[in-house]
Amino acid sequence: MSTLRMAAASAEFGRDIEEGFATVERLVKEARGEGVRLLALPEACLGGYLLSLEGGAEGETEGDTEADAGPPALALDGPEIRRLAALAGEMTLVAGYCEADGDARYNSVVCVTGDGVLGNHRKVHQPLGENASYASGDRFHAFDTPVGRIGMMICYDKAFPESARALALDGAEIGVVVSAWPGSRTNAASDLADDRWKRRFDLFDRARALENQIVWVSANQSGTFGSLRFVGSAKVVDPGGDVLADTGVGPGLAIAELDVARALMTARRAMGHLxxxxxxxxxxxxAART
Structure with a gap:
């Protein structure tokens, strides 16, 4: 059996695509230097997230007078995703973006290598005002990659046990969740490390890994954007729910190395949840009515 070196990024991204790619390139270079073969970048890292969850993409930030047009919509087969794949090279790279499909826009995450697109997921669960900016996806599925069978989800998706369970039942060995998860807007903690929404973020990560006995790689935005202050806290969690690496609330890479097949076998040997x-x-x- 062989080990896999994997990383989840906590990083700040905005509207400017070129700046976003510069950050992606820096993170890929750093991860490659650490021997990372699977790297997860945050939700909406190509083009940024929403300025607010109260008014959708066209809502204004506090103190701003200009409305935001929202993140640029990119085609799955377009030049930006091909550029992302070229940056990935031999690495398996997961990154969030706004996907264009005809007139519809989706909050999506793509998995690429230098050979092209391996998988794509459209966010299914939409919090607060997000549905004013995006259409909703309608399925969860796992897919094969050079580093194992992966299942992807986005941010609020992980609050629903059914999401990760569907991926695990489809054979996912590694769950990759990318987020733009903010701190609480009410009773906000002065120190993000004490924020109640951060605690929920961390709890969902550990619970989803443990209940499905899979490896869990969780990336998140850091810093601020519009009215949102992101909690960072990118991490890698083993199938027993133990955190192997964590960035804390600041930017950085959470890097861990694990023999995935052995870890899954060990976790499931006595009590196999699936x-x-x-x-x-x-x-x-x-049940019949829902």
Whole structure:
């Protein structure tokens, strides 16, 4: 069995695509220098996220007088994604972007290597005002990559156990979640390390890894954008729910090395959560109506 060196990034991204690519290139170079073969970058790293979750992409930031047009919409088969793949080279690289599909716009995440696109996911669960800016995806699926079978999700997707469970049941060995997860806007903590939304972010990461007994790679935006202050906290979690590496609330790379196959086998040897499921028991009175 062989080990996999993987990393999740905590980094700040804005509207400017060229600046975004400069940051991507820097992070890829840093990760490559550390021997990383799987690198996860945050949600919306190509073109930035929304300025606010209250008014959608066209909402104004506090103190601003100009409305924001929102992130630039990029085609999955367009030049920006090809450029991302070229930067990836031999590395398996995961990055968030705004996807254009006809008139629709999706909050999406793509997985690439130098050979091209390996997988793409459109965010399914939309918090607060996000549906004013994006259409919603409708499925979760895993796919094969040079570093193993991966399943992807975006930010709020991880708040729903069904998302990660669907990926695990589709054979995902590694769950990769990319986020633009902010700190709380009400009763905000002066120190992000004490923020209650950060605690939720961390709890979801550990719970999703443990309940599905998979490796979990979680990237997030850091810094501020519009009215949002992101909690960073990129991390790698093992199948037992233990955090192997964590950036804290600042920018950086959380890097960990793990024999994925052995870690999954060890975690599932005695109590296999996927094996021991009882789907016939998971019913409730209102199931027929939902």
């Amino acid at each position: 094996r021991d499921r009882r789907p016939d028991a998971y019913t409730y009175a209102g």
